[in-house]
Amino acid sequence: MQTTSPSEFSGWGNNFQSRSHRVEVASISALQALLTNTADDRGFLPIGLHRSYGDSALNSGGTLIDLSALNSISIDPSTGVAVVGAGVTITQLERAALPLSLFPPVVPGTGFVTMGGAIAADIHGKSHHRTGTFSACVRRIKLLLASGAVVDYTPKDAEFWATVGGLGLTGAVLEVELQLKSVTSNSADVSERRVNNLSEMIDVLASADADFEHTVAWIDLSGDYRGRGVVSLGNYGATSVKAKSSDSAGPTLPSIAGKNFITPLSVRAFNEIWFRKPLKNGPVALGKYMHPLDGINQWNNIYGSAGFLQYQFVIDIGKEEIFERLFAGLRSLKAASFLGVLKKFGAQSPAPLSFPRAGWTLTLDYSTKVPGLEKFLQEFDEELVAAGGRIYLIKDSRVSPALISAMYPEINSWREIRRTMDPDGSWQSDQARRLHLC
């Protein structure tokens, strides 16, 4: 077991810097020993690959526990049930499953998420309207509690649903058992459509859900903000395609003197090109289709040392006028985002802190240096809550704690269950302290 002296960590958005000890744990007994032998006011937090954008995977003054050594994968080809260690990534699971004509039914936009992280965030993907979140395919979670006890929880247990979406605050996920789905090839059949404004985009997405397993839209958040973009629709395909089989990733985007390349002008230029790029129609390798940005390592460096934040929220069907108000505000701030994503969600999972629920979800990225953005988002949060919406905590870095119980009305029952699982408050994170989650 390796202990390092405190070093600085940050979330994917590079907008928080937080100093913690980091411990790499090779075995369950080593982790049990760590928990029982170390008294630490600032607590422990299991972490994965730091793909959360804000402070969900940070613990200032405390200890971060890296469980990447728990990386075993075992798949039963006849039933499609996989038992995987908490440190296994989505991409690793995909690559182990595909040769057996299997695939995880729910994957997020990046494959660089561990099983533990997938549970902690109750991640969702382009298939949410059909499959629900990651937890929908999970049959069992093996969890290490603060007491050192190792317990298996299933969907019959309240503790299972407290851990799903529970941001690592109920215990350390050690192992996950999940049901993979059968696929006939390693490709997706993709069909892309260009749309000229928001209402066209909404119409296409709303009708496509009936015919397509995977639906999502890239939306141009720049210039006149009329909501033009490219809708991507996909189904599991029947044709095999050539795909990357090794873990050696593509080029790494370096941080160039910490400079931020995202300006309203560069974004408008990029968005113009992206809007007009040739539309894909045909088979695409599943890995590439599910995780388009993973081809460039550390793409977040394009924002430089200033960092950026991601804002993702969900709003009921029928409340679409809130987009007009949001776009009007962002237009007046002259803010520009190259990563705008719109999708229609299906029903929510039973987990009290799980983010997705039926409605429209919009995701946007902005540099933290946009003047007036902080105040605008604070005001928009209140409008969002008044309209019954909520934001995704794994992306958050600045929401007010006063709005949390309106956004997650079951948080008090979550807190009660969490307290029974961790009475001494051993699991802590910067986000939990900031938002008074525990």
Next chain:
Amino acid sequence: MAIRSSQEAALMLNGFKNPGRIALIGGSSEIGMAIVTQLPENKSRQVILVDRSGEYALDVTDKAGRERVISKLFDEGDLDLVIIAVGLLGNNKDLSTADNLVAAMEVNYVGTAHLLELVADRMKKQAHGEILAISSFAQVRPRPDNFRYGSTKAGLDFYARGLALALDGTGVSLKILRPGFVRSKMTAGMDNAPFAITVQECGAYGVKALQSRKLVTWAPSLLKYVAFIFRSLPPAIFRKISSR
């Protein structure tokens, strides 16, 4: 902004680096309040005033009291920013009695340095946070008309500079504001010195100090060059100009 009770929502430093939970030690300090009110807006900010009375009552000369209040502040939750703005001013007329001199030393140096020590210790445990100490132009070089006051600030300034170095790599940063003459209740009745500024202007410099990478911020900025000249004057000339 409202000073809320410690149980209500207080936002820890957020992704915009905007401090949430703040303590102003020296709650009735005009400069302190001028800094706090000019920080970038944050709807969830909680400002705790530590003053002679109230929930966090503190007599700065009471050692056990200092320990108790700082513990209470940090036990209730992480602090993003602590501003230490306590101080007794006196040009030497007011500090001419031994008692007044000792009182000034106990507040401006002993009490303040001890508070900085206590705050730094707790902030290091949370591994994040900012501290602002308020020094003075008076500590640049002793003059016959304010050397007693100046000495208390010189001790504090030296301590704060050392503490800032010791905090390297801990996630905690300390900044020093060195105001010149500030027109306020504290200096009411005194003659205006050159380069005098208002309380609001001083507050703005305080905010600038927090956002700057520099350890020391002078208020106004050109005092930095005035100080250099001040320090460099040969003794014979210095005696002549300071005995006016």
